[in-house]
Amino acid sequence: MKNITLIKLGGSVITDKDTPYKAKISVIRRLAKEIKGSGITSLVIAHGSGSFGHTSAVKYGGKKGYKNKWGIAKVARDAMEINRIVMDTLIDEGLPAVSLRPMSMMMTSKGRIKKNLFEIIEEVLNQGLIPVVYGDVIWDKAWKSTIYSGETTLNEIGIYLSKKGYKVNKIIQVGQTDGVYDLQKETIPLINKKNWDKIKKYLFENKRADVTGGMQHKIENALKIAKIGINTFLINGNKAKELSNAILGKSVKGTIIRKN
Ligand code: IPE
Numbered sequence: 001m002k003n004i005t006l007i008k009l010g011g012s013v014i015t016d017k018d019t020p021y022k023a024k025i026s027v028i029r030r031l032a033k034e035i036k037g038s039g040i041t042s043l044v045i046a047h048g049s050g051s052f053g054h055t056s057a058v059k060y061g062g063k064k065g066y067k068n069k070w071g072i073a074k075v076a077r078d079a080m081e082i083n084r085i086v087m088d089t090l091i092d093e094g095l096p097a098v099s100l101r102p103m104s105m106m107m108t109s110k111g112r113i114k115k116n117l118f119e120i121i122e123e124v125l126n127q128g129l130i131p132v133v134y135g136d137v138i139w140d141k142a143w144k145s146t147i148y149s150g151e152t153t154l155n156e157i158g159i160y161l162s163k164k165g166y167k168v169n170k171i172i173q174v175g176q177t178d179g180v181y182d183l184q185k186e187t188i189p190l191i192n193k194k195n196w197d198k199i200k201k202y203l204f205e206n207k208r209a210d211v212t213g214g215m216q217h218k219i220e221n222a223l224k225i226a227k228i229g230i231n232t233f234l235i236n237g238n239k240a241k242e243l244s245n246a247i248l249g250k251s252v253k254g255t256i257i258r259k260n
Contacts, residue, residue: 001165001166001167002042002125002165002166002167003042003166003167003169004042004043004044004125004161004166004167004168004169005040005042005043005044005168005169005170005171005172005247006043006044006045006046006154006157006158006168006170006171006172007035007043007044007045007046007171007172007174007243007247008045008046008047008048008150008151008154008171008172008173008174009028009031009045009046009047009048009086009150009174009237010047010048010050010173010174010175010176010237011047011048011049011050011051011052011053011054011082011135011150012048012050012175012176013027013031013174013175013176013237013238014027014028014031014047014048014050014082014086014237015048015049015050015051015052015082016050016051017050017051017054018051019051020051020052020055021051021052021055021078021081022051023050023052023082023085025085025089027237027238028085028086028089029089029092029093030240031174031237031243032089032090032092032093032095033093034240034241034243034244034247035090035093035095035243035244035247036093036094036095037244038244038247038248040247040248041128041130042125043130044121044125044130044131044132044133044154044157044161045090045097045130045131045132045133046132046133046134046135046150046151046153046154046157047082047083047086047132047134047135047150048134048135048149048150048151049078049079049082049134049135049136049150050082052078052079052081052082053075053078053079053082053135053136053137053147055078056071056074056075056077056078057075057137057147060074060075062147063111063143063146063147064143064146065140065143065144065145065146066144066145071137071145072137072144072145075136075137075147076103076136076137079103079134079135079136079137080101082134083099083101083132083134086132086134087099087132090130090132095130096128096129096130097129097130097131097132098124098129098130098131098132099132099133099134100120100121100124100131100132100133101133101136102133102134102135102136102138102148102153103136103137103138103139104117105117105118105120105133106138106139106148106153106156107138107139107140107141108138108139108140108141108146108148109140109141109142110140110141110142110143111140111143111146111148113156114141116156116160118156118157118160118161121157121160121161122161122164131157133150133153133154133157134150134153135147135148135149135150135153136148136153149217151171151173151218151221152221154171155171155221155222155224155225158171158225158230159225159228159230162228162229162230168230170230170231170232170233170246171222171225171230171231171232171233172232172233172235172243172246172247173218173222173232173233173234173235174235174236174237174242174243175215175234175235175236175237176236176237176238177234177236178235178236178239178253178254179233179234179235179236179253179254179255180199180215180219180234180255182199187253187254187255188255189255189256190255190256190257190258191219191222191223191255191256191257192223192226192257192258192259192260193223193226193259193260194260196219196223200216218234219257222234222257223257226257226258226259227259229259231256231257231258232256232257232258233246233252233254233255233256233257234254234255234256234257235252235253235254236253236254239253242254
């Protein structure tokens with residue numbers, strides 16, 4: 001069985017969320033070095049849009065489509081811009097990464113996937129390359145377009161690869177906190193279907209422009225994928241070595257989301 005690890009580099013880590021269109025190049029570079037240094041090459045990487053796509057996504061419309069075509073064009077352009085920065089860094093650091101544009105790989109209806117070309121992901125993996133996807137605006141049968149987050153795409157890829165016989169080791173979501181905090185700002189080490197309802201009310205409201213729903217959305221998606229045995233780790237990308245340790249299965253200070 002082919003083992004695979006999925007990594008999402010959150011927009012809050014790779015961009016300055018308070019400054020439109022500002023990438024944190026040195027953080028992206030360190031994370032790329034940690035991925036490379038882990039020696040693990042069987043990977044799919046996703047990244048968020050942060051202050052690139054979210055800025056235009058909020059300005060021109062949102063999750064349920066856009067009033068005019070310029071919204072789609074500009075969000076797609078901004079999503080590609082941060083992708084280009086991430087790709088340059090991954091390749092510079094010696095990772096054979098290939099960008100796959102979600103807009104050209106998926107179609108949804110009311111936000112739910114109806115068609116995909118994930119076969120391409122398998123082909124890229126078979127050729128020893130690392131597929132990279134990202135938060136994007138994609139085509140939707142009901143709303144014309146929708147905003148699709150990097151981790152939702154990654155989760156869908158995880159489900160697809162599991163069905164195709166891959167062993168999806170884990171999904172690592174790299175954010176800017178040590179996982180999910182309780183009211184005392186202590187990390188909640190484990191979230192599962194039993195404790196989630198209680199924990200939900202402890203979560204901080206995400207006040208920034210984030211059309212894909214922030215932390216709650218991440219956890220609920222992770223709980224869905226946990227049902228098929230794929231565990232998600234939420235870790236802090238601002239701390240050196242956390243990503244490489246998580247890839248290698250060493251201990252990290254974060255939250256694990258699993259079935260039980
Ligand atoms: C958002 O993607 C996509 C756009 C706004 C175009 P994500 O939801 O994956 O981005 P982050 O990680 O929250 O910034």
